[in-house]
Amino acid sequence: MTEPKARIGIPALPCGNFSSVVKIVEKAGGRADIVQDPGALAQYGKVIVAGVGAFDHGMDAIRDLGWLGPLNEAAQVRKVPILGICLGMQMLCEDSEEGTRPGLGWIRGHVRRFRPEPGSALKVPHMGWNTITVRRPNPILEATASEQRFYFVHSFHAVCTDPSDVIAVSHHGIEFSAAIGRGNVLGAQFHPEKSHRFGLALMRRFVEIPC
């Protein structure tokens, strides 16, 4: 039995299903639990905030179900490695055009909607496989010359106030942040759990961050 500290805690937010995330963590050699009790998050040495759907729905769940305190404690007091996925990444920012609620605000920036030019063939949501370009050394994505592709499903994207918080970019009409990070807080707009060996490589790196 692995000690909880060596495991990854995934808050059981009612905005998504996390079975695929748990599976890829296991395939990457780690252990993850879907945590029901916010008070229990303090035992975990790493956290994944996963979720899909509307920004306010996600943030309301975090506040109303008592996750805000334990998450802030993990991110800002204990400073454990935290990975946000999809909506989970967007919630790391200050706010979103999709809603009115404040985000977690751990990374300075705002979430904006894709706005294709009128008459453009560009479709929103941005859904499907796209390649990324890694911008700077970081704990989760290898800065390699060979192509890395990931599965995306989203209509909004994060715009970081400090450009150095952008880890990787992708392109959908405009260049947008595919992955962001500041210190121990990391985020991926795409779904590593649905991105074959590329997602597995990311998860392996996250699992192997010493803590």
Next chain:
Amino acid sequence: MLKHRVIPCLLLHQGGLVKTQRFAKPVYVGDPINAIRIFNDKEVDELMVLDIDASREGREPDYALIEQFAGECFMPLCYGGGVRHVEQARRLFGLGVEKVCLQTAAIEDMNLIRAIADRFGSQSVLFSLDVKRSWLGGNKAWVASRRAPDRRSWQELLRIAVDSGAGEIVLNAVDRDGTMKGIDEGLIREACALVGVPVVAVGGVGSLEDIRRAVEAGASAVSAGAFFVFHGPHRAVLITYPRYEDLERLLAKP
């Protein structure tokens, strides 16, 4: 740049995997879990699994089997067959399915699309439109579970489904199903011009060239069954999927 997806479509029938021709004559092609494992290893863009009996028999999706599929898929999984309520969709998403594909129940009541889209987002609900050539000429919307055409035109159904919140359309040319004799380019072109959401073109793919032509006709994704499970003139069962590099080259803009 967003890539065009190439999606194997697997049909479930009596617990096994089958391939049909023109929606009839199911031929057993193997164990579904084994096939899904192979497709996962081949790093397919996405996978579509349709239970072709569930709606006709009025039964529930086989949740235990679908959960096993989801456990093998490190790519998006779309499931269709027998989904009639939001609650069933919720349960499927909970098992790790990304998208549900609706036909029979949506044709009866398009509010089901709206209800699922409102709760889980448009990206999670697909409408499957089967189009069949009428013996009098012209195309009809075909309802596979009833083995009968719908009274509305296929164009009208398409519009209603998209207005109701369908995030994608699976457009199947029934007369091409399983034939590997080429896609219905005209149909794809017309459907793609009518809607703003991605269209997944199915039916008739027999070569890489067919995939390229479907994409040129406007399809965001191309799905095929026979092309990925049969090999050679005698239709020997062999699961294949094009290499990523080959698809890249094939679908690169000139």
